Amino acid sequence: MATATVPSVERENYLNKHYGVESWLLTTDHKRIALLYLISITFFFFIGGFFALLIRLELLTPASDLVQADTYNKLFTMHGQVMVFFFLIPSIPAVLGNFLIPLMIGAKDLAFPRVNLLSWYLYIIGGIMMVHCMLTGGVDTGWTFYTPFSTAFSNTKVIEAGLAIFVAGFSSILTGLNFVVTIHRMRAPGLTWSRLPLFVWAHYATSIIQILGTPVVAITLVLVVAERSLHLGIFDPKLGGDPLLFQHLFWFYSHPAVYIMILPSMGVVTEIIACFSRKRIFGYSFVALSSIAIAVFGFLVWAHHMFVAGISVYAALIFSLLSYSVAVPSAVKVFNWTATLYKGSIRYDAPMLYAFGFLGLFTMGGLTGLFLAALGVDVHVTDTYFVIAHFHYIMVGGALMGYLGGMHFWWPKISGKLYPEGWARLAALIVFIGFNLTFFPQFILGYLGMPRRYADYSHMPEFQILNVFSTAGSTVLGVGYLLPMIYFLWSMRYGKPAPDNPWNAAGLEWKTPSPPTTYNFEEEPVVTWEAYNYDEIDKGHKEEVHVVG
Amino acid sequence: MFDNFPLWPQRASSMAGNVDALFIFLLIVSGLMTLLIFTAIIYFAARYRYRKGVPAEQIEGSIPLELSWSLIPLGVFMVIFAWGAVVYFKGRTPPRDSTEVYVVAKQWMWKLEHAEGQREINELHVPVGRDVKLIMTSQDVIHSFFVPAFRMKQDVLPGRYTVAWFHATKPGTYHLFCAEYCGTQHSGMIGSIVVMEPAQYEAWMSGGTGGPLSATGEKIFAELGCVTCHRSDTQGRGPNLQGVFGKPVQLEDGRMLTADENYVRESILDPGAKVVKGFKPVMPTFQGLVSEEQLNALVAYVKSQSQPGAGVAKANAAVTAPEGAPGKGNQVQ
Numbered sequence: 001m002a003t004a005t006v007p008s009v010e011r012e013n014y015l016n017k018h019y020g021v022e023s024w025l026l027t028t029d030h031k032r033i034a035l036l037y038l039i040s041i042t043f044f045f046f047i048g049g050f051f052a053l054l055i056r057l058e059l060l061t062p063a064s065d066l067v068q069a070d071t072y073n074k075l076f077t078m079h080g081q082v083m084v085f086f087f088l089i090p091s092i093p094a095v096l097g098n099f100l101i102p103l104m105i106g107a108k109d110l111a112f113p114r115v116n117l118l119s120w121y122l123y124i125i126g127g128i129m130m131v132h133c134m135l136t137g138g139v140d141t142g143w144t145f146y147t148p149f150s151t152a153f154s155n156t157k158v159i160e161a162g163l164a165i166f167v168a169g170f171s172s173i174l175t176g177l178n179f180v181v182t183i184h185r186m187r188a189p190g191l192t193w194s195r196l197p198l199f200v201w202a203h204y205a206t207s208i209i210q211i212l213g214t215p216v217v218a219i220t221l222v223l224v225v226a227e228r229s230l231h232l233g234i235f236d237p238k239l240g241g242d243p244l245l246f247q248h249l250f251w252f253y254s255h256p257a258v259y260i261m262i263l264p265s266m267g268v269v270t271e272i273i274a275c276f277s278r279k280r281i282f283g284y285s286f287v288a289l290s291s292i293a294i295a296v297f298g299f300l301v302w303a304h305h306m307f308v309a310g311i312s313v314y315a316a317l318i319f320s321l322l323s324y325s326v327a328v329p330s331a332v333k334v335f336n337w338t339a340t341l342y343k344g345s346i347r348y349d350a351p352m353l354y355a356f357g358f359l360g361l362f363t364m365g366g367l368t369g370l371f372l373a374a375l376g377v378d379v380h381v382t383d384t385y386f387v388i389a390h391f392h393y394i395m396v397g398g399a400l401m402g403y404l405g406g407m408h409f410w411w412p413k414i415s416g417k418l419y420p421e422g423w424a425r426l427a428a429l430i431v432f433i434g435f436n437l438t439f440f441p442q443f444i445l446g447y448l449g450m451p452r453r454y455a456d457y458s459h460m461p462e463f464q465i466l467n468v469f470s471t472a473g474s475t476v477l478g479v480g481y482l483l484p485m486i487y488f489l490w491s492m493r494y495g496k497p498a499p500d501n502p503w504n505a506a507g508l509e510w511k512t513p514s515p516p517t518t519y520n521f522e523e524e525p526v527v528t529w530e531a532y533n534y535d536e537i538d539k540g541h542k543e544e545v546h547v548v549g
Numbered sequence: 550m551f552d553n554f555p556l557w558p559q560r561a562s563s564m565a566g567n568v569d570a571l572f573i574f575l576l577i578v579s580g581l582m583t584l585l586i587f588t589a590i591i592y593f594a595a596r597y598r599y600r601k602g603v604p605a606e607q608i609e610g611s612i613p614l615e616l617s618w619s620l621i622p623l624g625v626f627m628v629i630f631a632w633g634a635v636v637y638f639k640g641r642t643p644p645r646d647s648t649e650v651y652v653v654a655k656q657w658m659w660k661l662e663h664a665e666g667q668r669e670i671n672e673l674h675v676p677v678g679r680d681v682k683l684i685m686t687s688q689d690v691i692h693s694f695f696v697p698a699f700r701m702k703q704d705v706l707p708g709r710y711t712v713a714w715f716h717a718t719k720p721g722t723y724h725l726f727c728a729e730y731c732g733t734q735h736s737g738m739i740g741s742i743v744v745m746e747p748a749q750y751e752a753w754m755s756g757g758t759g760g761p762l763s764a765t766g767e768k769i770f771a772e773l774g775c776v777t778c779h780r781s782d783t784q785g786r787g788p789n790l791q792g793v794f795g796k797p798v799q800l801e802d803g804r805m806l807t808a809d810e811n812y813v814r815e816s817i818l819d820p821g822a823k824v825v826k827g828f829k830p831v832m833p834t835f836q837g838l839v840s841e842e843q844l845n846a847l848v849a850y851v852k853s854q855s856q857p858g859a860g861v862a863k864a865n866a867a868v869t870a871p872e873g874a875p876g877k878g879n880q881v882q
Contacts, residue, residue: 070733142730148707149690153656153732237708243691244706277597283610308693309704310711313641317634324626328619335618336610338586341593343606348598356590363586367579374575374629376636380568380700383693383728447572448558449697451728454736460724462553535607 013416013515028113029518034099035414036120037090040127042485044086047134049481051079056438056474059467064456072455073140074156080143085165086127088399089172089257092264093179093210094123096406097203099414101179103509103516104197106188106525111181119174126168133160142453144254147235147246151227158228162221169214169221172260176210179203188508190527197507197531198287202267205291209256209263209298217253220246247309251302259298261395262362263291265402266333269355272409273337275505276352277344280532283336290329297326307378316375323373330366334359345538349503350424354405357432361397365390368443386446389439397435404431404484412498416515417491423483431480437473441466506532561723561744562699563716567636569700574632578625640701643714647682648675649852651762651845654685654692654705657734659725662842664849665754666761671740673725675717676750682714684810684848688841693729696742704729710810717744766850769843773835787832788825794855799826813848 010016014031024032055075058066067075098116102109110116133139139161141150150158183204187196224246226232233239235246274281281287303311303319337359346352368390371377381387404427411419445466450457457463501510508527512520529536560566597605650673653660661669675681685694687707694713695702698721703713727738745753770776778787798808801824806812815822817839820832839847 064736069736073730073733073735140733144730146691146730149730149732153690237706243708278605280607280609282608283615286610286615307637308702309691310706310709313638316637320633320637321630324623324630327626328623331622332615332619334586335614338589338593339608339614341590341597343608344593344597345599345603345605346594346597348594356594359590360587363583367582370579370626370629371572371575374571374633374636376568376571376633376640377575378633379637379640379702380572380697382702383695444556448555449695449724449726451695451726451736453730456736459739462555465554534605538604 011513012517013513014518015416015515017518026117028109028117030098030102030110030113030116031414031516031518033116033120034095037094037098037123040120040124041087041090041095044082044127045481047131048079048082048087049478051075051082053474053478055079056471058455059457060471062456062458062461062464067455069455070140073142073453074138076453077140077142078134078138081139081161081165082130084143084257084261084395085168086123086130088261088395090123090175091261091399091403092268092406093203093206093260094120094171094175096268096403096410097179097206097264098175100410100509101182101200101203102186103413103512103520104200104507105183105186105191106508106521106527107182107186108519108521110178111186112178115174116178119171119178122171122174123168126164126166126171129160129164129167133157133164136160144250145221145224145246146250147224147227147241147243148237151224152236152238159225162225166218166221169218172210173214176207176214179207180211183207188525188527191508194285194288195527195529195531196288197267198270198281198284198291199264199267201288202263202270202291205295206260206263208292208295209260213253213256213260213299216249217257220249220253223249244306244310247306248303251305252299255302255305256295256298258391258394259294261399262402263294265358265399265406266291268402268406268409269337269358271505271507272351272355272405273340274532274534275409275503276349276355277341277346278534278538279340279344280530280534281336282339282342283332284531286332287336290332293329294326297322297329301326304373304378305382307375308382320373320375320378324370327366327370327373334363334366348425350419350421350428351405351409351503353425353428354401354408354431357428357435358398358401358405360432361393361401361435365393365397368393380449381446383452384446385442385450385452388452389442389446392439392442397439401431404428407484407488409503410509411488411491412502413509413512413514413516415488415492415495416498417495418498418502419484419491419495420487423487427480427483427487430476430483434473434476434478434480438470438477439473441469441473445470504537506534506537558700559698559719559721559723561717561719561721562696562701563718564636564640565698565700565718567639567700571629571632571636575629578629640714643682643712644680644716647680647714649682649684649849650675651842651849652683652685652694652705653688653841653845654694654727654738655688656690656732657727657738659694659727659738659740660842662762662845663754664762666765667754671725672743673740674743674745674750674753676747677717677720677744678747680714680716682712684710684712684845686710686814686841686844690731691729692727692731692738695726695728696723697726698723699742702728710814712810717742720744720746761853762846762849763853764850766846766848766853769839769846770850773839775847778832786828788828790851791854794852796855800824801826801828801830810848810852813851814844817844817847 014029058072137157139156139158141154141158183200223234227234233241235241235243270281301323304323307316408424445463450463498514500514508525649664651662659671661673685705687705692705693702694705699715701715703711721744723742725740725742778785779790781791793808796808797805799805818836820834821830824830
C-alpha cells in the first residue's frame with residue numbers, strides 16, 4: 001500500500017461531524033445509512049450462520065440426535081429465509097452500493113435521502129418481525145413456502161414469517177428505485193454511461209430486478225397469508241386452488257433474486273480486477289451489457305425450478321432452452337475478467353485474493369448450473385444436495401466472496417483505517433479452502449441421491465463420510481468468516497489511518513478524503529477521463545478534478 | 550464405515566445409463582472449461598505479476614474474441630440442451646402396455662397398489678425387465694417419488710395425477726425417497742423398491758390378493774350407483790364408458806381432450822367441469838365420498854373397459870370422438 005501524508009489532526013468527516021444515537025437514527029447521509037445496514041446485515045449473517053452450523057452438526061451423524069426433526073426443519077427454513085432475505089439481498093447493494101454509488105458518480109447523496117432512511121427502517125421492522133417469529137416458535141416450511149403445506153398443513157408461524165419478508169421486500173424495492181433515479185439523474189458532468197464504473201452498471205441491472213421482481217413475491221406472500229388465514233382457495237386444491245400456481249409466482253421472483261445477489265458481486269469483482277491488474281476492463285461494453293442481459297433473461301427462466309413439479313414437457317423444453325440463454329452473458333463476464341489479467345501488472349492484495357476466489361467458485365457454480373438446466377440430468381439431481389452445492393457456490397461462493405472482497409477494497413474509504421493485510425490474506429485463503437471442503441462433497445452426495453432437507457439419514461449410512469467432510473469444512477469456513485469481523489473491528493480502533501487512495505485506484509470515490517466528508521465533494525467534479533484509466537494514473541500525470549465555476 | 554463409501558449411484562433402470570452418459574458428458578465439458586479458465590487465470594496471475602518498472606499494457610477489447618466466447622459456448626449449450634431434452638422426453642413418456650401401479654402419498658408414507666390388486670406400504674415389488682407406470686396422487690401436501698438408482702423423480706401432487714415410469718434392469722433393493730419437503734417426518738418418508746426376477750415376482754404376486762384393482766373398481770362402480778347412468782348401451786344419462794379411456798373426447802363447449810387418468814378423476818370429483826358433448830351436467834359430485842384408493846380403483850375400472858376384450862365393441866360408445874385426433878394422454882398439464 002502506498003503511504004500518503006495523513007494529517008495528524010483528524011479532519012471533519014461523515015463519521016465525526018455529528019455524535020449521538022439520534023445523529024445516526026435520523027441521518028439521511030447515504031454513508032451513515034450504509035453503516036446502519038452493515039451492522040444490521042452482519043447481525044443477521046451471524047444468526048443465519050449459527051443455524052447453518054447447527055444443521056451441519058446435526059448431519060455429522062445419520063440419526064437425528066442433536067435436534068429433533070421439527071427443530072431441524074425450522075433450522076434450515078430460517079437459515080434460508082434469514083440468509084436470502086435479510087443478508088444476501090441487501091448485502092452489497094444496501095451497504096457498498098449505498099455507500100459508493102453517490103461517491104462513484106460524483107453526487108452529494110442518493111436522489112431520495114429520506115426514502116433511503118425509510119428503506120432501512122422497513123428492513124429493521126421486517127427484521128424485528130423475523131426475529132420475533134423465530135423467538136416465538138419459528139417456521140418450518142422451507143424458505144420456499146411451498147403450498148399447500150404452508151397454507152394448510154404447517155402449524156408453525158407461517159404468517160409472521162411471510163409478513164416479515166413482505167415488509168423487508170419494500171426496503172429492497174425502495175433501494176432499487178433510489179439507485180435507478182440516482183444513476184440516471186445525478187451523474188457528474190462528463191460522466192457518460194460509457195464512463196460509468198461497471199459496479200454502477202451492475203447495480204443498475206440489480207435495481208431493475210428489485211423493482212420489477214420484488215412486488216411479485218410480495219403479492220405471492222399476501223396470497224399465502226390470505227389462504228392460510230381466510231381459507232381463500234388460491235393454491236390448495238381442496239379449496240379449488242392450484243399448488244403449481246404458487247411455484248410459478250414464487251420462482252418468478254426468486255429466480256431473478258439470485259441475480260440480485262450475484263450481479264452486485266460481479267460489479268465489485270470488476271472494480272477489484274481492474275485496480276489490481278492496473279488495467280482497463282477488457283471488453284467494457286460487453287461486461288456492462290451482459291449485466292443488463294442477465295437482468296432481462298433472468299426473468300424468463302423461472303420454471304427451471306419445476307421440471308419434475310408436474311409442468312408439461314413442452315413448458316420444460318422452453319424453460320431449459322431459455323436457461324442456457326442466461327448462461328451466455330455469465331460466461332462472457334468470466335472470459336472478460338480473465339482477459340483483463342492478460343498483460344496486466346498484478347498484485348495479490350487481499351481484495352484481489354477474494355476476487356480470484358470469486359472467479360474460481362463462481363465458475364464452478366455456473367458450470368454446475370449447466371447440469372441443472374439439462375432436463376434429463378435435472379430430473380435426477382433436483383431436490384438433492386447437488387442443488388444445494390450449486391446454489392451455495394453461486395450465492396455464497398460468488399456473492400459472499402465478492403462482498404468480502406469489496407469490504408476489504410473499500411474499508412479504508414469507509415472507516416478511514418487500514419485493515420491488517422496479512423490477516424486478511426489468510427482469511428481469504430481459509431474461506432476459499434473451507435468453502436470447497438464444505439460444499440464440494442455435496443455435489444457427490446447429490447448425484448448419489450441424498451435428498452435435501454433430510455433431518456435423518458440413518459437408513460442411508462453410505463452418505464455419512466461425505467457429510468463428515470462437509471461438516472468439517474463448515475467449521476473452517478466459520479473461522480474464515482469470523483476473522484474479518486474481528487480485524488475490521490480491531491482496525492477501527494488500532495488500524496493505521498488510511499490515505500485517501502491507498503490502492504492508487506481509478507474512480508471518483510478515491511478522490512474524496514478517507515473517510516469522506518458528509519457531502520462527499522467540496523465542489524462538483526467534472527469527469528474528462530474514461531473509466532479505469534490506469535495507464536494515465538500509473539504514468540504519474542494524475543488527472544485533476546476540474547471544478548465548475 | 551469405510552467399506553461403505555460410494556462415489557457413484559447404483560444403475561438399475563433403462564434410464565440410468567442415458568442420464569449417466571449425459572452427466573459424464575457434462576463433467577467432461579465443464580471439466581475442460583474449468584481447466585481452460587483456471588489455467589489462464591493462474592498463468593496470467595503468475596506471468597504478469599507486478600514488477601517494478603513494467604507497466605500494464607492496455608487492451609481495449611476484441612469483437613472477434615467476444616463473439617467467439619459467446620457463440621462457441623452457446624453452441625455447446627445447445628448440444629447439452631438437445632441431449633437433455635431427448636433424455637427427459639424419454640423419461641416422461643411411459644411406453645404403451647406398461648404394468649400399472651397406483652401410488653398414493655400422504656404424510657409420511659407411500660401407499661402402493663398394483664393393478665392386480667396387491668397393496669403395499671413403503672415397499673414396491675416389481676419384476677425386472679418390465680415397464681412399470683406409476684399413477685400418483687397425494688392425499689395432503691406435495692411429495693416427490695424419487696428412486697436414485699433409476700434416475701427417476703416426479704412430484705406427487707394433491708388433487709391430480711402425475712405419471713412416471715421406469716424399467717428396472719437389475720434385481721435388488723433400492724432406496725425410495727420423498728424428495729419434496731413435506732413436513733416434520735419428511736426424512737422418514739422413505740421406502741424401497743424391490744426388483745425381482747420374473748419367476749420370483751410371479752410367486753410373490755400369487756401370495757394372496759383381493760382380486761385385481763379393476764374388479765374392486767367395478768364393485769364400487771355398482772355400489773355408488775354409477776352404473777345406472779353410465780350404461781353399457783346408448784340409453785344412459787351419462788356417456789357409455791366402454792372404449793373411452795385413452796381416446797379423444799369432445800366436450801359440450803367444443804374443446805377436445807384425451808380421456809386420461811386425470812380426466813376420469815376430475816369427472817368423478819368435479820363432474821360439471823368438462824361435460825361430454827351431448828350430455829347434460831346432471832352428475833352429482835363424489836368429492837368427499839370416495840377415498841383416493843377408491844378413486845384409483847374406479848379409474849382402473851374405467852381403464853379396463855377400454856382394454857381388448859372389454860365387452861361391447863368400441864363403436865357403441867356414445868362419446869363423440871372424431872377419428873385421428875391427437876391421443877397422447879399421459880402428460881399432466
